[in-house]
Amino acid sequence: MNASLNLKGHGTKILERSMLGGVDEERLLEVARIIGGQEGVEIIKALKEREDLTVEEISERTGIQINTVRRLLYKFYNHRIVASKRFRDPETGWFIFQWRLQPDLVDAFIQGMKKKILKKLRERLEYEESHDFYHCGGENCPRLTFEEAMEAVFRCPKCGEPLKPFDNTPHKEFLRRKIRELEEELG
């Protein structure tokens, strides 16, 4: 099976290559795990072995319950990792769906996730930069903003110990670094 590698930004069109060997297969399965856990990996492996399988066939090959296969296929479908085609069963008149991989969209999924997470990290950094924090020092106790600490009369709501200013510089530094890294990767 061939798939496309988009070399956007390099002034070239689509580059065809085999997606299901080496690193690409590894990446495909990594994405399968993120979306559908171990069962998701098994389903993608089954579709990698053979295209155009029905839910029942996938269930038979993987030993995963039909309902779970269906649920995970829809999850993959929402991320465009799989596509389906349907036809009518000549005997029953019912629609039959066959599923196949769209591995060329794995990179798009990864880039999409990175964009979403980049947004979350920027929002988190903004929050860290615009608040002062207080903490009691207890390992399992929450960190409070100045406003929350005021309301709690500068006592930890969990253990009752006095709250002290909390230096969140390492948080901000980590977030800035991670944001920069993602920005560079996204180009």
Add this chain to the structure above:
Amino acid sequence: MPSKDDLEERALRLLYEAGEEGILQSEMWKKLGVTSREGSRLAIRFEERGIIERKRVLHNGRWTYRLYSKRKPITLDSLEGCPCLTCDDIDRCFPGGEKSPTTCELLERWIEEHIEAERG
């Protein structure tokens, strides 16, 4: 005879697959089945477009170029362990929302773990 686009695509594929090690210019044109002149022109064209880097190297007593793709493979390495990757609420997560990146405990833990690891 392959079209110019076909040739470029095959060349880019070779370069991409060569990864960090790169590929000798002479090796590339042999694999593509083109003349050294064509191969060299192709490499120069790619360099001008910023797709590759050409480095002059001595190989078997002769000067040639080693070509490196500037395109890095797309990976999830930078987000290893990030809870957002597997979070079902990622599209419902925003500041002020029921799920928020400002209050998410899993995100907090991920940040803390990295800070701890860096402290050693």
